Amino acid sequence: MSLLELEGVGKKFGGLTALSDFNLSLAPGELVGLIGPNGAGKTTVFNLITGVYKPTEGRIVFNGKDITGLRPDLITRCGIARTFQNIRLFGSLSVLENVLVANHLRLRSNPLEAVIRWGRYGAEGREMVAYSQSLLEAVGLAHLAQEQASSLPYGQQRRLEIVRALATKPKLLLLDEPAAGMNPAEARELMDFIRQIRKDFDLTILLIEHHMRVVMGICERILVLDYGLTIAEGSPAEIQKNQKVVTAYLGVETGA
Amino acid sequence: MGRIALQPPGFYSTVAKAYRKQPNRWGLLLTGGVILSLVLFIYWAGGHFNPYQVRILNLIGINIGLGLSLNLINGFTGQFSLGHAGFMAVGAYTTTLLMMPPAIKQMNFFMMPLVSPLDQIQLPFLAALLLGGLLSALMGVLIGAPVLRLRGDYLAIATLGFSEIIRIVITNIRSVTNGALGLKGIPAYTNLWWSWGFALLTIFVMTRLIHSSYGRAFKAIREDEIAAEAMGIGLSRHKMLAFTLAAFLAGIGGGFQASLLTTIEPNMFRFTLTFEILLMVVLGGMGSITGTVIAATIVTILKEVLRGVEAPMNLGFISLPGIPGMRMVIFSLLLILVVLFYREGIMGQRELSWERLLGQKDSSPERGVEI
Structure with missing residues (x-):
């Protein structure tokens, strides 16, 4: 049984589609990465899971319970905790x-x-x-x-x-760009840290990251988003070879 | 990096002991000493001070309670509310109507008789005060439920609006409140024991609440609502808790004030009343209990000292007629100056503690937190 299940989740802000038909299934104990260019909709996924936004379509099921549209504090009580892209400490x-x-x-x-x-x-x-x-x-x-x-x-x-x-004693931890602004040594230390806490706290982790070395180093499975659409999914090795992903990040060579 | 593993039994309590704030024996002794000398001072002042001075001391006590209650919402929970005058009005009118002897009620309501059960009721002071506080708290719940969803300026405007609505309603339900004529001859029960008892109890409740897990939740909401919610703190529940408690205390403060001044009328509860209390909170430091206590004392005394500026003045070469409201001009300027140059106020978010006063270091890791 999967711990978290997103079925056809979409979010529109007025005319702008931030995310459409997003499907994700996390098995307990998995460490999954969510990558994509800026503005691809990664943080929107987090905000939908944690209840900051309400999805305009689709369903979110956590631990067998439908949490679609639930208030953020109640979702945290269900066992989902997160960090923020721009640090939000008190x-x-x-x-x-x-x-x-x-x-x-x-x-x-x-x-x-x-x-x-x-x-x-x-x-x-x-x-x-x-x-x-x-x-x-x-x-x-x-x-x-x-x-x-x-x-x-x-x-x-x-x-x-x-x-x-x-x-908060979560079952699922969502990390939004934990390695942002870190040098390679710090990023390596962070990877060890994330592996450590996953083991010690029995966590399932979903991770947004731009730092490719971190993502490829610790994630077992990676999802790639671009313009609100899932363009690829697979192991780090598969993602690195995927033509669509390369195009999304680097653009297409149009020839001279 | 150390491994995070399950700790052996007894580990948590050992750690807790190490990091809990050890009660400072000297601090407790000194606090006890201060309370004792305050009691002795009140006992002494009752016999030696003239009525005017006693009245100022009473006002200081009441204002400490009122200032702290506003600081709970504005300073600690970070919700900028301007509705205090409304809650005070509810408390003042409820207390007065419940404790005033029927004979005096009859004299007051000569234009339109007071509605039926109220004209016969006469409750003891304490019961009337508590009911005044409870009704004010109920108003807090009714107002808070819709407006606490708003943030920042919008919340300030909405609470200000509700406070005005309360005042207008009081002016117009003449068969209950006697309208613009107000109520006179309110029994003068408020004395130094009552007002300073109110102040001390409010200080105690606020200190304990702020240093509890609930207090930390309030401060978390002040610092970052989104993060607080993501940590599982129910925003509306905690905002309502702070707002309702503040409304309760404001209602009781209003009741004390009514019984101190022995006369109330709707125009007493205009925005300027909220402004005066806000001045104490901002001057003392948003989010500091001791700061509010100090500022409430200063502002109350200053208000009396500055009475002179409203009297007609003869400067030798020019003679000025009395300008009513001149004190408010000075207070407003003071608030502008504080906000421009001294935004922290007297204490900022810090607190006076015995350690600090006696020059001991109070930020050592051993200090820990109160639980």
């Missing part, structure tokens, strides 16, 4: 607080219990801090726990965003 909050915020969806205490620190809130709060702290330790950000998130260097902000997504 800038004035500390690194630890950023991760703590992602624990809030599991909080069962009501506001009154939280104010008077009564009943289950104490235990829930401690568990929350401990889990966040262990996550930060595991990815090597623990020493920065009290720093303001916006003061971190770029690479660590990317990493923090991934950790924050992990703290």
